[in-house]
Amino acid sequence: MAETDAGFPRWAPAASLVLGVLGLADAAYLTFEHYTGSKTLACSSNGIVNCHAVTTSRYATFLGMPVALLGLLFFVALVALCLPPLWRTRTEWVHVARLAAAGLGVVSVLYLLWAELFKLDKICLYCTGVHVLTFALFAVVALAGALRRS
Numbered sequence: 514m515a516e517t518d519a520g521f522p523r524w525a526p527a528a529s530l531v532l533g534v535l536g537l538a539d540a541a542y543l544t545f546e547h548y549t550g551s552k553t554l555a556c557s558s559n560g561i562v563n564c565h566a567v568t569t570s571r572y573a574t575f576l577g578m579p580v581a582l583l584g585l586l587f588f589v590a591l592v593a594l595c596l597p598p599l600w601r602t603r604t605e606w607v608h609v610a611r612l613a614a615a616g617l618g619v620v621s622v623l624y625l626l627w628a629e630l631f632k633l634d635k636i637c638l639y640c641t642g643v644h645v646l647t648f649a650l651f652a653v654v655a656l657a658g659a660l661r662r663s
Contacts, residue, residue, distance in 0.1 A: 518601040519608070525657035529595035529611075529650060536646035537588040543568065543581035543639050556638050567637035572628035580625065584643055587618055591650060600657075612658055615651040622647045 515523040546553065546568060556564030567573070573580050593599075594611040622644045629636055 519603050520662040521600055521657045522660050525653060526595065526597040526600040528653045529600075529657070530592065530597070532646050532650040532653060533588055533592040533595045536643055536650065537585070537592055539639060539642045539646065540581060540584035540588050543643065544579065544585045546639075547573070547579045547581040561634065561636055562638060563635040564637040564639055566635045567629055567633060567640055570628070570633055570635075572625065572632065583621075587614070587621070587647075590614055591618070595650075595654075608658065612654050615647075615654045618647040619651045 556562065558565050568581070575583060591611070591614055594607065594614060599607050599611075625640065626644060629640065
């Protein structure tokens with residue numbers, strides 16, 4: 514199997530970077546919506562799929578910060594950690610930080626899914642996009658770490 518200089522599979526840098534950039538775009542849109550009053554969300558506002566209800570709920574902030582902004586900052590950090598030169602480095606803290614950050618993202622997503630499904634009884638499609646991309650990014654990072662050759 515082809516691998517990077519640090520022993521990771523060669524597909525990991527590209528896959529993680531693509532997922533990170535897609536998540537960054539989705540989180541940037543949600544952040545824009547948060548700061549503009551969620552008036553342009555192209556999402557149903559009736560029934561269980563209701564982006565406005567989710568993005569303006571009490572669960573849309575954490576410790577006074579908009580969750581959308583936290584998601585944006587998360588993806589900025591992950592995109593930086595997933596740049597190809599950082600996959601090639603032998604500096605171990607970079608690889609640990611990438612996995613830890615991706616893991617923190619999954620924990621955050623689990624909390625937000627709980628809030629959407631069990632507290633709000635609503636789903637935001639844009640939020641679901643962020644959730645799926647976060648899980649996929651974690652899977653890529655974790656799998657690459659498991660397949661890493663020293």
